[in-house]
Amino acid sequence: MPKAYRYRLYPTKSQVSRLEQTLEICRWVYNETLAMRKNACEQEQKHISYYESKRQIPLWKKERPELSTVYSQVLQDVSLRVDLAFKAFFRRVKPGEKPGYPRFKGKGRYDSFTYPQYGFKLDGDRLHLSKIGDVRIVLHRPVNGTIKTLTIRRSSTRKWYASFSVEDDPSPTPQKETxxxxxxxxxxxxxxxxxxxxxxxxxxxxxxxxxxxxxxxxxxxxxxxxxxxxxxxxxxxxxxxxxxxxxxxxxxxxxxxxxxxxxxxxxxxxxxxxxxxxxxxxxxxxxxxxxxxxxxxxxxxxxxxxxxxxxxxxxxxxxxxxxxxxxxxxxxxxxxxxxxxxxxxxxxxxxxxxxxxxxxxxx
Known part of the structure; x- marks a missing residue:
């Protein structure tokens, strides 16, 4: 069964700068991907898939070298988020609900990024994040199961958290009759x-x-x-x-x-x-x-x-x-x-x- 574990991170000042820079780059990629898909839909009546938008990232890296400072799969996950936003929009349109078109993210409005498979490693009280470094983490309870993804999130009060998505085999207790x-x-x-x-x-x-x-x-x-x-x-x-x-x-x-x-x-x-x-x-x-x-x-x-x-x-x-x-x-x-x-x-x-x-x- 899928489970989630959330832990507090305590990055150094330099790591906070890299984390915030990563969020800003992800926000730029999100907005560019959304604009590309929106323009293609409105001007050319063409639907751009997740895989097509993902292939655009290497081209953007040539124009903006700072994109290379972010782990590649993190940027691919941003394209996936835009794709999921469009799928949710069309899913709401079909039954006649108020759909809510995907919106662009303003400065400070993008608060998380995800490592889908690789690029991170948990080692004791340190969490290694590719392109960022070893960040101190407080493991107040063990992570049970196989880690699938890692999401780094910044709260509204500027605290940092790591959320692990885990696949675990439950060990149920005997069924109660009450x-x-x-x-x-x-x-x-x-x-x-x-x-x-x-x-x-x-x-x-x-x-x-x-x-x-x-x-x-x-x-x-x-x-x-x-x-x-x-x-x-x-x-x-x-x-x-x-x-x-x-x-x-x-x-x-x-x-x-x-x-x-x-x-x-x-x-x-x-x-x-x-x-x-x-x-x-x-x-x-x-x-x-x-x-x-x-x-x-x-x-x-x-x-x-x-x-x-x-x-x-x-x-x-x-x-x-x-x-x-x-x-x-x-x-x-x-x-x-x-x-x-x-x-x-x-x-x-x-x-x-x-x-x-x-x-x-x-x-």
Whole structure:
């Protein structure tokens, strides 16, 4: 199964200069490849393939010798990124979705490059990168499996990371017989069908005042000044802190579930549609349900467990004991059935219905 490992890099000043130069050269190749394919399509009604655009790189090297300072396969991967962007565009056009034409990358807007097969080597606490040198890396956990690709990424706060894409043979633990339904929410992060709850940490809400203060300083700073550059970095730090806390919480909560249950059932929610409710959009984005479900799926696959997604229709309105539809508003926090007399927390009632639907779908 494919896995990804991310580690922090600590390059020297000279290595940072070479890394940033590599990003700028990759950005130039990306924009040139995109312009070539765009012009061919608009002016000649001709489609340029990935292999044709890749063959253009040696010709550009003759005109721009600085392209030779970047490993050849890294530049080929840039052409592949443009090709994937066009394929995604045409894939969205067919069903009538809003396609979003591939865009040119402005200065500072290209933040990663990839070694597809070769050009890198991991040796202890050093990562050898072709054309760049031996960069110090902090391996906080071992890389298990066969390394396929390496992506070097620069964060918004100018930190550098190495992400290894790995093929690994999972060693699943014995299948657990226990099953659980999960109702995600805003009051509580999740409610389990057995009545347990995980509280909503509200990371964005907690740091909202600090973020607003940093953004006010940014808006007051003059464009192009040193103060504005410093203020922008502070805003990026606050956003990064929120994202890191949210990701760490999702990993811990998903591990808690996967270690206990063999079958985990979620609702298949249309989160983008739910965000159109402007009263709840900020809170829905803050809890990051989709990130949590994706991480749980990944951990479950590795552990030999399974994650099931079910239709969310009427899971909150249906009585989990007798099946009667009991209408509720968002402010109604207790399920009270007039037919069978069941009274319980509305989220637990929904979680029981979710588990039932998941188990029924598996026969």
């Amino acid at each position: 099953a659980v339904g999960i109702d995600v929410g805003l009051e509580s992060f999740v409610t389990l069908s057995n009545g347990e709850k995980i509280e909503n940490p509200r990371f964005f809400r907690t740091d909202e005042k600090a973020l607003a203060k940093a953004q006010r300083k940014l808006s007051k700073a003059g464009k192009g000044t040193r103060e504005r550059k410093k203020a922008r970095k502070i805003v990026a730090y606050v956003h990064e802190r929120i994202a890191n806390r949210r990701l760490n919480f999702a990993h811990q909560a998903s591990r808690h579930l996967v270690d206990r249950f063999g079958t985990i059932v979620f609702e298949d929610l249309n989160i983008e549609k739910m965000k159109k409710n402007h009263h709840l959009a900020k809170s829905i984005a803050d809890v990051a349900w989709n990130q949590f479900i994706v991480i749980t799926k990944s951990k479950a696959e590795e552990a030999g467990s399974r994650v099931i997604l079910v239709n969310p229709r009427n899971t909150s309105q249906t009585c989990s004991r007798c099946g009667m539809i009991v209408a509720k508003t968002l402010s109604d926090r207790v399920h009270s059935c007039p037919r069978c007399g069941l009274v319980m927390d509305r989220d637990q009632n929904a979680a029981i219905n979710i588990m039932r639907l998941g188990l029924q779908s598996q026969g």
